[in-house]
Amino acid sequence: MRYIPNSPEERQEMLEKIGLASADELFRSIPQDVQLNRRLNVTDALAEAEVIAAMEKFAAKNTAASKSSFLGAGVYSHFSPTIVDHLIQRSEFFTSYTPYQPEISQGTLQYIFEFQTLICQLTGMEVANASMYDGSTAMAEAFLMAQRVTRRDKIVVADTVHPEYLAVAKTYTQHGDLKMGIAAFDEGSGRVSELSQLDDETAALVIQSPNFFGCVEDLQALADQAHAVGALLIVVVTEAISLGLLKSPGACGADIVVGEGQSFGIPMSFGGPHLGLFATREKFVRNMPGRLCGVAYDKNGNRGFVLTLSTREQHIRREKATSNICTNQGLIALAATIYMETMGKKGLQDVAMQNAQKAAYAARKISEIDGIEIAFSAPKFNEFVVRTSKPAEEILNRLRGENGIIGGLPLSRYYTGRPNEFLVCVTETMKKEQIDDLVAGLNEFRF
Amino acid sequence: MTNIPENLRYSKDHEWVLVDGDIASIGITDYAQHSLGDVVYIDMPRAGDKFGTHEAFGSVESVKAVSEIFTPIAGEVTEVNDGLNDTPEKVNNDPYGDAWFIKMKMDNPGEADAMLSGAEYEEYLEASA
Numbered sequence: 001m002r003y004i005p006n007s008p009e010e011r012q013e014m015l016e017k018i019g020l021a022s023a024d025e026l027f028r029s030i031p032q033d034v035q036l037n038r039r040l041n042v043t044d045a046l047a048e049a050e051v052i053a054a055m056e057k058f059a060a061k062n063t064a065a066s067k068s069s070f071l072g073a074g075v076y077s078h079f080s081p082t083i084v085d086h087l088i089q090r091s092e093f094f095t096s097y098t099p100y101q102p103e104i105s106q107g108t109l110q111y112i113f114e115f116q117t118l119i120c121q122l123t124g125m126e127v128a129n130a131s132m133y134d135g136s137t138a139m140a141e142a143f144l145m146a147q148r149v150t151r152r153d154k155i156v157v158a159d160t161v162h163p164e165y166l167a168v169a170k171t172y173t174q175h176g177d178l179k180m181g182i183a184a185f186d187e188g189s190g191r192v193s194e195l196s197q198l199d200d201e202t203a204a205l206v207i208q209s210p211n212f213f214g215c216v217e218d219l220q221a222l223a224d225q226a227h228a229v230g231a232l233l234i235v236v237v238t239e240a241i242s243l244g245l246l247k248s249p250g251a252c253g254a255d256i257v258v259g260e261g262q263s264f265g266i267p268m269s270f271g272g273p274h275l276g277l278f279a280t281r282e283k284f285v286r287n288m289p290g291r292l293c294g295v296a297y298d299k300n301g302n303r304g305f306v307l308t309l310s311t312r313e314q315h316i317r318r319e320k321a322t323s324n325i326c327t328n329q330g331l332i333a334l335a336a337t338i339y340m341e342t343m344g345k346k347g348l349q350d351v352a353m354q355n356a357q358k359a360a361y362a363a364r365k366i367s368e369i370d371g372i373e374i375a376f377s378a379p380k381f382n383e384f385v386v387r388t389s390k391p392a393e394e395i396l397n398r399l400r401g402e403n404g405i406i407g408g409l410p411l412s413r414y415y416t417g418r419p420n421e422f423l424v425c426v427t428e429t430m431k432k433e434q435i436d437d438l439v440a441g442l443n444e445f446r447f
Numbered sequence: 448m449t450n451i452p453e454n455l456r457y458s459k460d461h462e463w464v465l466v467d468g469d470i471a472s473i474g475i476t477d478y479a480q481h482s483l484g485d486v487v488y489i490d491m492p493r494a495g496d497k498f499g500t501h502e503a504f505g506s507v508e509s510v511k512a513v514s515e516i517f518t519p520i521a522g523e524v525t526e527v528n529d530g531l532n533d534t535p536e537k538v539n540n541d542p543y544g545d546a547w548f549i550k551m552k553m554d555n556p557g558e559a560d561a562m563l564s565g566a567e568y569e570e571y572l573e574a575s576a
Contacts, residue, residue, distance in 0.1 A: 286488065311508050311513040316512075316513065317513060320513075320515075
């Protein structure tokens with residue numbers, strides 16, 4: 001089967017039409033010294049069967065799915081009911097592209113509206129957009145929004161925000177005039193404590209809760225401190241299931257809530273595609289990035305759905321747009337919507353409670369091992385930091401090799417001064433026996 | 448019939464200016480509000496913001512479009528008509544009365560004299576019709 005749609009004769013004909021001798025001449029405006037001038041370093045063409053064999057060999061290296069995994073740190077293993085995958089594969093949803101003529105796509109607009117409504121309810125906010133790429137880009141967009149709202153250029157970020165989110169935000173904002181300050185955490189509680197950078201030039205204080213170490217932050221107090229200097233509070237939620245149990249960020253005084261929606265029925269998929277959540281107060285709606293769906297009534301009083309406030313968006317406002325994002329994660333947002341609606345309010349509360357209880361059980365059992373302690377005293381949701389007297393990498397490698405358990409994430413990957421700590425996540429998918437196996441595996445070490 | 452009061456000065460971008468000493472009130476003309484359609488929101492600058500001549504100081508959002516609004520004169524914003532965002536329809540109903548957008552302290556109080564008079568603005572509208 002050929003994949004190149006035009007023949008050499010047709011290409012020659014096209015070149016003659018535009019007066020060129022060869023396709024290379026199409027690139028002559030590119031300076032010679034930046035041209036590659038060699039073949040790409042890829043293997044020769046393979047037969048389909050050979051491609052499949054090569055891919056299966058790669059896939060076989062991926063053992064995570066077949067082992068007990070206590071990895072979290074931004075991507076979470078949760079159960080997704082079959083209905084989610086089944087419904088999103090309906091061709092009306094699966095094959096449709098972003099609605100350029102939105103009002104004829106009432107089904108698409110309706111689920112976007114439902115998604116926004118659910119995100120508002122969970123975050124305690126007044127408006128949510130139709131979603132963004134992922135949690136980290138949503139956070140970066142929140143920085144820029146806070147800058148627009150307050151006309152201040154400084155963002156103070158807790159150093160317990162996911163380090164990869166921070167890296168994305170730095171990349172995203174590096175060519176603008178945004179300055180970043182850091183709010184350090186307290187070694188005892190694991191919560192943000194040092195707010196000396198927060199001043200009357202600060203656009204926003206940015207807090208993740210539960211934070212990267214799994215600790216639930218005191219959002220109300222932080223909101224009060226941010227508001228006292230005229231700054232916004234941006235709350236980052238990387239584990240959306242926590243919203244089923246914890247007091248909503250909106251109720252704690254957050255002005256913008258961003259987060260990752262992967263926990264809502266989306267597979268981990270090696271880190272993506274995932275789902276950016278973005279919600280705020282109605283008074284800031286014109287400064288909010290992204291697509292927004294609204295409900296409207298026609299002259300006969302029939303309900304319909306529309307894209308609204310598109311005047312903020314790039315295809316209308318060009319360089320004055322609030323963001324260069326004027327699309328959304330359509331299919332993934334649909335999956336999350338189906339997940340949330342399938343689970344319902346009580347279902348989400350139950351799942352969240354199971355996470356908290358199983359994690360608490362694991363933390364208690366692990367803390368009973370001699371020479372091991374659970375770091376940080378703040379309340380946790382489904383993740384916690386284990387502190388030992390040995391290098392965490394060594395412990396985790398042995399657990400993986402000898403016990404077939406992926407025991408967690410070594411903090412040394414992000415924090416150079418913390419070689420003996422690792423982050424453990426326990427979700428509802430973990431059975432008691434699996435937790436006990438982890439505890440038994442850790443017990444074999446002499447700390 | 449477009450309403451063009453004689454006591455105001457006009458710009459070719461369809462803003463009007465009412466001069467009182469060194470303070471200029473600025474709004475958009477009857478012609479502008481009619482072209483925009485129903486106004487739903489106005490993005491305003493803040494008191495203390497400084498603008499040169501012909502700089503975008505905000506935007507008017509109508510049901511049809513968003514349009515930039517430009518400073519016809521240079522100066523510093525002294526007052527912003529924030530109440531307009533609760534009653535944006537005032538811009539359509541009476542663009543010259545309560546529907547001023549901002550007041551500016553002019554850098555050069557003579558600058559408004561160089562703007563169009565009511566008669567000149569009317570001619571300009573007819574010529575560009």
